[in-house]
């Protein structure tokens with residue numbers, strides 16, 4: 001089938017970007033979306049032009065590296081599917097598509113469809129962990145975890161950190177990402193002692209990174225390739241409120257143990 | 259060269275304890291004066307960097323992805339082994355040790371494997387304390403399953419995302435150390451060389467993948483945790499970025515490369531659908547618990563719909579050839595059997611470049627017996643994933659599968675301390691060769707990566723550091739400038755060729771050749787042919803590759819070009835190793851050495867680890883042998899008939 005792509009091209013963070021039009025006449029339905037871009041890139045290279053830059057690695061929907069907007073939708077039209085798992089059978093002959101990087105103040109464009117999501121790393125560094133040094137862990141079965149809590153924690157832990165939630169939020173809020181991590185750890189007995197402290201630290205970092213506030217559009221849940229639920233946001237809001245009312249923050253920076 | 263494995267003498271059960279006691283410690287107040295470079299943020303690298311940070315060392319950690327959380331370890335599905343014996347089914351450290359040595363077809367070191375089995379239990383404790391959400395029973399305790407044909411249930415798992423959850427656990431521990439200022443993380447940064455001063459590893463040369471800037475970093479020790487080289491085959495289940503560059507460049511600087519021909523081919527992957535195929539997707543081995551593998555008896559039926567092939571015209575070849583293990587035969591055996599039937603012209607599915615390469619994995623019987631609901635509870639997400647990729651519904655039509663390169667047992671040679679033949683250069687995880695011999699058991703790679711990172715390196719590296727002066731070498735030493743200049747020159751050469759072929763076209767050409775000649779089955783003529791052809795591909799690459807753009811910008815073609823250039827050298831070593839090993843063992847099947855289709859090991863002559871020394875560009879490498887002795891597990895023939 002024939003597919004027309006209007007792709008955002010931008011050579012560096014500070015360069016001015018523009019759309020570039022490419023026609024591909026021989027796309028097959030079994031190709032993945034990224035394989036179609038590979039074919040385009042091979043062609044561009046052969047013509048002495050620069051290929052389109054995009055992040056990707058596992059191509060199995062688990063590493064969270066890939067992600068851009070296809071016609072305004074993060075990861076494209078298929079539900080609960082990253083763009084690396086999207087196949088061309090989701091499109092039809094003659095479709096014209098617009099490919100753009102994730103847009104958010106906290107995600108500067110690095111090149112073409114690639115953005116800088118290191119703000120997510122810094123949110124985790126602010127408190128998205130359990131403070132346990134290697135070697136100090138007790139016997140694993142000494143703390144039973146109810147299946148319900150374990151399952152809910154797991155659902156939240158399935159986040160792949162792709163950033164689709166931010167890109168789809170009208171406020172570019174990172175609440176779904178942040179609350180997924182806070183819920184994953186806070187729901188487990190092992191993560192309980194730091195639960196409130198964690199909420200405050202992660203939310204403060206999120207604000208410092210320039211992400212917007214959550215005004216409950218819930219678009220994030222709709223686009224999340226892993227089905228992370230907005231109930232995590234409610235949980236984080238509760239923890240944050242509780243912490244700001246009753247909890248005395250830990251002094252100084254999170255200490256790294258040891 | 260004498261390869262000293264440094265395995266402690268005496269009883270294997272107490273060897274690691276005794277060794278730990280004999281190692282030197284670094285005074286806590288002095289630790290921050292020592293700098294350690296960790297290249298890689300997968301399970302092995304992230305665990306090592308986090309733990310060294312906790313201990314108080316100054317750590318510099320590197321990865322080429324945009325964040326450490328995306329290392330290839332994230333893609334592991336099935337699970338991680340540990341000898342907890344929670345199921346009370348007769349498991350023990352000794353049994354895990356025994357299974358791993360036997361599974362490795364008696365080409366691994368007993369001492370290393372025993373330590374791995376011992377440490378397996380600590381890994382689970384550590385991961386759970388970090389918040390890794392392993393599967394649990396209703397009573398709240400941890401669940402297990404049996405994996406890859408093991409007779410005990412010792413595999414811990416987190417739905418189909420065990421690697422992801424373990425890596426996120428290690429990433430969180432790493433993040434905590436980054437926040438504490440003990441680890442400095444460099445993402446989107448690729449290591450392109452090691453720097454040696456007076457024969458010791460003292461630093462690395464890196465390229466910032468966004469700006470293109472090439473710089474150096476100095477340290478008191480360097481650890482490579484850079485993963486495996488399955489992408490030598492071009493198509494594999496590995497992430498697109500996996501490559502051999504870090505270990506290969508260390509090899510060129512003097513680190514011996516061991517058993518490069520030991521590669522694992524996974525039997526159940528989704529077949530390629532066209533010439534544009536960029537990678538292959540693994541489907542969990544657990545599917546073989548309920549799926550039956552078959553192909554048509556008659557090649558003329560191969561183009562038919564499976565529905566139109568009656569029962570009596572189907573060949574359930576695994577059940578026929580291996581009646582006791584049947585569809586659950588080990589990975590290497592199931593893979594080779596699939597290749598054989600496809601070579602016979604009985605493969606199914608669409609023809610790609612002229613050949614049908616696929617076998618059916620059929621759930622019809624299981625659905626009839628257990629009902630669709632039970633099957634969907636067990637494999638629902640896998641079925642969904644299959645349908646997303648192929649557009650076919652496995653509840654209605656059998657899945658199609660074909661083997662694909664998946665894991666590499668070979669890697670840089672290391673001793674018991676995980677130190678390579680370059681003093682101060684340590685190697686962890688899939689990047690080293692240490693624990694799996696000629697074949698790795700399912701759910702044992704995650705175990706090894708984490709054992710190396712959390713529990714071995716932090717001690718053995720400290721022992722090394724205790725013997726050197728902190729900060730003795732800085733980047734002002736001329737060796738750093740020399741190494742950087744060399745890297746810059748080779749980047750410039752790649753960019754200046756501006757020939758007519760793309761990087762990927764060379765990678766595909768090499769991969770196809772290796773897959774045919776050094777894949778599931780190997781023979782002398784084929785290997786000799788590959789050894790003759792690879793230098794020609796290499797020559798053409800350096801004369802005719804087209805790398806667009808410049809070096810002073812984010813340039814993904816340039817990144818791939820550097821990696822393919824190294825694979826083009828490495829591929830030849832793989833074939834040379836395969837040629838030199840005149841026996842069949844584990845994943846290495848030499849057609850000349852078989853008994854009626856079954857691998858024939860030759861313990862009398864080949865019970866050794868083959869460690870290759872680089873002899874210079876275009877020169878044949880030198881083989882060194884580390885003899886293997888088996889004091890506990892007596893070598894026997896693996897038989898699955």
Ligand SMILES: Cc1cc2nc3c(=O)[nH]c(=O)nc-3n(C[C@H](O)[C@H](O)[C@H](O)COP(=O)(O)OP(=O)(O)OC[C@H]3O[C@@H](n4cnc5c(N)ncnc54)[C@H](O)[C@@H]3O)c2cc1C
Nearest residue numbers: 298299300301302322331336337449485687688701703704
């Ligand atoms: C699809 C799949 C499923 C699997 N399932 C299982 C399973 O169920 N159980 C199991 O035990 N094993 C499994 N494995 C194997 C296992 O996942 C890997 O062997 C293991 O995760 C490797 O970990 P590692 O830390 O050694 O390397 P990796 O996770 O590969 O990490 C390598 C790191 O090195 C970095 N790096 C590499 N080169 C450079 C360079 N030049 N410069 C800078 N950084 C560099 C990368 O950025 C990355 O951070 C599976 C493998 C695959 C492919």
Ligand code: FES
Nearest residue numbers: 057059064066084
């Ligand atoms: S490339 Fe890993 S999730 Fe898409």
